[in-house]
Amino acid sequence: MTVTAEPITLTVSAVSMRFGGVQALDEVSFGARGGEVLGVMGPNGAGKTTLFNIISGVQRPTAGSVQLGEVRLTGRPVDRVAALGVTRTFQTPVMFWGLTVRESVCIALTACEFGGSYPPRADRALLPSGLGMPARRRADTELRARADAMLERAGLTHMGDRPTESLAFGEERLLELTRALAVDPRVLLLDEPLSGLNPDEVGEVLRLIRGARDSGIAVLLVEHAVGELLSVADRVVVLDYGRTIAEGPPAVVAADPAVIDAYIGDELE
Amino acid sequence: MRRLSTAYAPVAAVIVAVIAVLVWFLPSYYTGLLTLIGIYALVTIGLNLFMGYAGQVSLGQAAFVGIGAYTSAVLAVKLHLTPWLGAVAGAVAAALVAFALSFIVLRLRENLLALATLALGIVINVVFNEWDFIGGSSGFKGIPGFALGSFVFDQRAYAILAWVLVGVGIWFAGNVVQSTYGRALIAVSAGELGAQALGVNSEGLRRQAFVLSAVYAGIAGAVYASSFTYIDPTSFGFLLSVNFVLMSVIGGLRSLWGAVIGAAIVVALGQILQTVIPLVLPGARGDFQSFFLGVILVAMLILMPRGLTSRFASDGAA
Numbered sequence: 001m002t003v004t005a006e007p008i009t010l011t012v013s014a015v016s017m018r019f020g021g022v023q024a025l026d027e028v029s030f031g032a033r034g035g036e037v038l039g040v041m042g043p044n045g046a047g048k049t050t051l052f053n054i055i056s057g058v059q060r061p062t063a064g065s066v067q068l069g070e071v072r073l074t075g076r077p078v079d080r081v082a083a084l085g086v087t088r089t090f091q092t093p094v095m096f097w098g099l100t101v102r103e104s105v106c107i108a109l110t111a112c113e114f115g116g117s118y119p120p121r122a123d124r125a126l127l128p129s130g131l132g133m134p135a136r137r138r139a140d141t142e143l144r145a146r147a148d149a150m151l152e153r154a155g156l157t158h159m160g161d162r163p164t165e166s167l168a169f170g171e172e173r174l175l176e177l178t179r180a181l182a183v184d185p186r187v188l189l190l191d192e193p194l195s196g197l198n199p200d201e202v203g204e205v206l207r208l209i210r211g212a213r214d215s216g217i218a219v220l221l222v223e224h225a226v227g228e229l230l231s232v233a234d235r236v237v238v239l240d241y242g243r244t245i246a247e248g249p250p251a252v253v254a255a256d257p258a259v260i261d262a263y264i265g266d267e268l269e
Numbered sequence: 270m271r272r273l274s275t276a277y278a279p280v281a282a283v284i285v286a287v288i289a290v291l292v293w294f295l296p297s298y299y300t301g302l303l304t305l306i307g308i309y310a311l312v313t314i315g316l317n318l319f320m321g322y323a324g325q326v327s328l329g330q331a332a333f334v335g336i337g338a339y340t341s342a343v344l345a346v347k348l349h350l351t352p353w354l355g356a357v358a359g360a361v362a363a364a365l366v367a368f369a370l371s372f373i374v375l376r377l378r379e380n381l382l383a384l385a386t387l388a389l390g391i392v393i394n395v396v397f398n399e400w401d402f403i404g405g406s407s408g409f410k411g412i413p414g415f416a417l418g419s420f421v422f423d424q425r426a427y428a429i430l431a432w433v434l435v436g437v438g439i440w441f442a443g444n445v446v447q448s449t450y451g452r453a454l455i456a457v458s459a460g461e462l463g464a465q466a467l468g469v470n471s472e473g474l475r476r477q478a479f480v481l482s483a484v485y486a487g488i489a490g491a492v493y494a495s496s497f498t499y500i501d502p503t504s505f506g507f508l509l510s511v512n513f514v515l516m517s518v519i520g521g522l523r524s525l526w527g528a529v530i531g532a533a534i535v536v537a538l539g540q541i542l543q544t545v546i547p548l549v550l551p552g553a554r555g556d557f558q559s560f561f562l563g564v565i566l567v568a569m570l571i572l573m574p575r576g577l578t579s580r581f582a583s584d585g586a587a
Contacts, residue, residue: 094460095460096463097459126450129445
């Protein structure tokens, strides 16, 4: 694998986050390359989700910054960060109740259609839609066909017409991941994408993660299922109490005494 | 095969045709009511896009109706501009005001948004009241009517005009809610952070929906001004805004036909209450009507939060 040939896509530089007296993140720095899966490990409360919130623009760090290539992401709202190419999923999948599975994917595809950001000016989406202009109708029909193709790739074939309210938990995870892939991101943040899934679904998600990596996306993966994480990750960063305690290939990190210590310490608590 | 509830254009065309026939047989009192229902329905269709689909709330919609009415009236009386252009100008004026205000109010959510729109509605009404150029508290009289060639609109023509606009309004809104754009409105109201993570600028989307709702209100206001030939600040007060919300909720927030049904029911209820209340409570004043409409609103929210149309049709996700 020629992972190192890829330039760094996402750079996290000395990011710190303090909530009152709690130092959730303490000068965390690392980089992620396109075409690699970077596992982010750490016991509960290590700051993994906070890190994802900071990268995706949900929260602003107390200090430090995040960059995508040369572009500074820190300080931009979530939708701008997404428009620049960084998208994410959530620990609890966020569903668009009131829409079908296919329609949910179409939202992502239409954002992509307009350069990553939606809505465009009113004369490009709202008015053509309202006036029922043939070009816009055709574009919407095309979006639906592409959404079905993406659903098929995720093993959600024939589920396009299902209302999202009716999905099982594992189907919600797969739909959310499909949505995220539909925006054609450069960086994909997955927050515990395997939790709550049955073995078949775990296999499906791991397959999609590998597919995303092979298409050149930088995948950042937070996951409590350590075995699966180590099997899919090309590199691992380990956080404990907001600090980076180890970084490197899975095999090396898994054997690191500091890492074992952090996890055993966590289990004793 | 599309369901009847989502075949917006054909059904709207049939309704307009029926009304165009009906007005030749109805007593003029009912023709007037029909016009009023059409005007209110138009406002409520726009409001449903903002409230039902985008999941927001506006308690100041009457102000946009007022802005449309005053713009058209002032241009007609002072500059002799035809109300056709006045309606366009009214829509543009309402849209501009909504656009400017959106930067303040759309930062807020739910209860705070309701309060902010309520306050803005009241402030705009104060402007109507205090600005002598537009008639102040005594309002505007003798507003010129719509005309086609030498034919000046009579009551029948206004009823037809109002309902043609309802038809066009429902056609446009129907196209919107059935497009990916309309789905995006629902996505933002259902899972804002999830939509933002896909690149959806939720505030921008809400802004467009808010401005669009003001366009509907502005056009309705211009028709109101010309058909009633007289407007004053009390025509566009807080209670009218509450009535629009009531129409929205009664018909079903996420339903375009619900807007029409809601408008018809609220106008009809108003008429019935006007007759019944003096019989039951001699000496009761007009305030009691608002009181009863308020009771109905609360009852609806508790008993049928998705509105009357939720029982037989839903035209959200087709």
